Structures are given as C-alpha cells and as structure tokens.
Amino acid sequence: MDNWDDMRVFLAVARAESLSGAAPALKMDPATLGRRIARLERSLGATLFVKSPQGYALTDLGERMRDRAAEAEAHLVLARDEGQGASSGLTGQIRIGAPDGAANFLLPQVCAAIQAENPALEIQILALPRVVNLSRREADMAVTVSPPAAGRLTVQRITDYKLHLASRADDPALATREDIRGKPVVGYIPDMIFDKELDYLGDLGAQGVQLASNSVAVQLQMIRQSGIGIVHDFALPFAPELRRVLVDEISLTRSFYLVRHTSDRQSDRLNKVAKAIILGIHGEVARLEKIARLTDSPLI
Template identity: 35%
Template sequence: MLDWQDLQVFLEVARHPRLADAARRLGVDHSTLSRRTRRFEQRLNTQLFERSTHGYRLTPAGERLKVHAELMARHADDATDGLVDHNLRLEGQIRLGVTEGFGTWVIAPLLSAFCRRHPGLTLDLLALPRVVNLSRHEADLAITIERPANQGLVTSRLCDYRLKLYAADRYLRQHGAPLHRSELSQHPLIGYVDDLLFSEQLNYLDPLLAHRREDTKAHFSLRSTCVTTQMMATESGAGLGVLPCFMAAGRAELRTVLDHDVSIDRQFWVTARQEQRQLTRIRLLWDYLREALALNQDFLMGRQSQLVMPDDDPGSDQASP
C-alpha cells in the first residue's frame, strides 16, 4: 500500500522540478527530500524521475503516477474542506498570482483587510511581470489582463482600469507638452521592451504613434519589462510614459498629457482551476477581491486618487456557491 506522505512528497517534486523549490514548500532540506524520493522509487521498484543539473523531470511512469496522485490530492482537499466548520478559524495557504504593477500598487494594500479577517490563512502574493500558469500549479488564483482561453478554468471579469499618458513637471518645464498625438514622435518615450511583452494588451504606444509622419521614428529614452520602473523613469523626467491611473494618479510630480485624446481602458480577470474554486478559502478570497475592487472602480479609472480600504468585518465576506 502506498504511503500518503510519500505521495505528497512525490507530487510536490513533480510540480516543482527544482528540488530546492519543492523542499522549501515542504519545509525540509534539499538532501532529505532527495533521499525520500529515492526511497520511494526503491519501494515501488520504479524510476519516477530523471535527475539532471536542471532539476527533476518525470519519467513516463512518473507521469502516470502523477495523474493518480493529483486526483487523490484533489479528493483530500475536498474532504478536508467539507469538514471545515465555518464558525472556526480558517487555516491554510493561498497563492495568488497577479501582474507586477497591479499586485504591488493595488492588491497588496487591499489584502491587509482580508488578512485581518482571516488571521489563520497565509497569503503568497506572486506579483510578476508575466502570467502565472495555473495548469502547472504555480498559484491557486490568478489575476490576468487577458481572459484565459483554457476551458478548464473558472474565470470572471474582475474590474476595469484606465491608463493615461503622463509626464513629470520637470520634463514639461523643460520640453513643453505635445498638443496632438502627431507630436509624440518629437518626445522621448518610456515603455515596454517590444519583444518581451507577455501580452498584446500591453502594447499601448503603437496605436498612439500611428499619427506620426512616415519619415519620423519614435525615440524611446528607456524601455523596461517592469511598469514600476517605467513610472519612476517618467517621474524623474526621462520622457513621456503610458501608466495605469491607479499608479500615477497620486504622484505629486506627474501630470497627464493629451488628457482628452489619450485614454486607454483595459480589464482584469480573476481565474482559478475548477477544483480549487470549490475550496472555502479560495471562494473567500475570490469574493473579497470582487468586493474590494468594486469599492475602488473610481480609483482604477482615474476619477479619484486614493485607494478605498474595505472594513475588517469578517461578516461582510460571504462565500458564493
């Protein structure tokens, strides 16, 4: 008979091929985890992993076992979750993946009230300049700027947000402001590195530069994969940058440029795997995010400059079916 603890160890290594990552999540050291995986293979008399300097890769036998182990883990989660008394303190871990700018400037401060409502829960916030892969179990929930195409995911539109063109006071004093989109090519610009864009939704500047003359070429003073870096460069006077209002609206040094001509609306989506969406702790965070961002629609659209914090009353969190 297989030992459930051995299967949990196997599954963690299968999900996180770098042994150091799996060891950290399990709370054991690297050498202990290596010994346990080898001992498990010896009990089964089957090689489950191919080991290399790049990490652990599943063999065909390991792939077959992973399918069954994933199913067992899902049933274990469902069974545990079904026994939770809602009058008792919830415990456990939630990993939330979100884009770097939104995660840093909006989600992180908003989560403070959620943490106070549910002190037994641990939140891992992955604020990254890319999309987390839910199918590879990088996170339990994800907030994305595109609606995922994967039919196996539960997805809901979370909120709208707006971006505008900004410049620093010091830049405007020295160079003046463009009066029309056609003049943008005469100013140094700040934006993303084209070939490293993880979504076409981030390609803001090409449409704005469509008005330039054929014999002119846009000049970028600085490009970055990080929107926070772009904001700091804009604020320092390096050029004009397209920034989310939720980041730039409260910055004293920044001013909108071509305010009535440049206004870009985008959406955020919240998504989870079907089996994870049923867990109580995931439902609570899902519903809290919708609640908190509904309070902040004016902030996200640039109509107000301060984030509105939800109250700490846990009674206001109702998990949806």
C-alpha cells in the same frame, strides 16, 4: 504511493521540475529530496522522472501520477476547508499571483481589508512579471490581463481598467501626438512582454522605448524622472507629480480576470476569498481612477 508525505514530495518536485526548486516549500534540502524520490521510484519499480543537469522532467507514467496525485490533493484541501467551515472567519494560507501593476497598486489595500476581517487568514501576494503557473500550484488563484486559453481552469472577469499617456506635471504641455517625438518613451522591455495586452507601442504610435523595464512600478519611477509612458490610471494617485496627457487621443482599456483551478470551485473557503478579491479590486480600481480624473484639471 505509501502515504501523503510521499505524494507531497512527488508533487512538489513535479511542479518545480527540480530538487532545488522544490526544497524551500518542503523545508528539505535537495539531497534529501533526491533520496526520497529515488526511494519512491524503487518502491514502485518504475521511473517517474528523467534526471538531467536541466532538472527533473516527468516520464509518461510520472505525468499520469501527477494528475492523479493533484486530484487527491484537491480533495484533501476540500476536506480541510469543510473542517474549518465551522470556525469564525476564514483561516489558513492563501497565495494570490498577479502582474506587478495589480500587485503593487491594488492588492495591498484589498488584501489588507480582507485580512482585517479574517485575522486567522494569511494572505501572500506573488508579484511576477510573467503569467503565474497555476498548474504547478505557484498560487491558489491569479489575477491576469488575459483569460487563459488552456488548462483545467475557471475564469471570472473582475473589471475593466484604463491607461493613459502620462508625463511630469512640470513638463511642457503635449498638445498633439507630434509633440511626443523627441521625448524619451518609457515602457516594457520588448522581448519580455509576456502578454499581448501589455504591448502599448502600437497604441502610442512610438517606434521603440528609450527607458524600459519589465516592472510597472519601475516604469512609473522612470516617468517620474523624465519622459513619457503609458500608465495605469489606478497607479497615478501614487505619483501625484504626474499627469495624464492627450487623454482624448490616447486612451486604452484593458481587463483583469481571476483565474482558479476548476477543482477549487468546490471549496467554500476559496470561493469566499475569490469573491472578496473580485469585489475589492473592482472597488479599488473605481476609487483610484476617480482620483486620477479629478487631478487632471489642476495639473493641466
């Protein structure tokens, strides 16, 4: 590659696997990107992508070049971070990927506090009902509910969190599991559960869901209308008309993890952001879960 700009274009298309997917980040139109990739391949005398209606797939050479280019990019990021190290506070842009439960009910408070202490820092929250793809640099780091099994990634456990069955406070009391029958169950769309840790039906003893969404926030709104469902304790303070039910019989524990590129562990800037995210989420889960516990008695 002749220059950094060629590498930037190549990496964006390789990660997006299409010209249209790479165009927004590069602020170029797909036709221009197509010409840039064609020019790059001519200069190398080799094919980097297999083009098809489904997109741009890397050839074997393209995959090797992507890995090398990604390493070079990581070193450039480290060099930039060292240059910014002398400034007061954190600067630049950070994108954090997360499942929408954490993205809706935890990260807004956590990120606002971090940004308030670092006015020159721009924080973006990428809320997705699926696993964030760090290898394609969809985000700088990601909050997950399971540690990844593969990839050049490092994992830090953030905290455990609790989930319980919840219903409207003005619904008739549920005294036993048998009372669940006949009530519409709210949960995930079964074929869109992207992590086994999000499959709660076995714990609930339900055969299926009558009201479903791939979004935790939408599920919460559904329960506010009618029905019952498994809810994060840290989300309950945002829906005061709901209460936890059958607390002693149905109680789930899951964990959050912070996942990062291994190469980014050398970046003091990203290490500081990661530490702040971990401490912030840990503290926010504890604070909100305490509120959820305190509201049990008055609602029951």
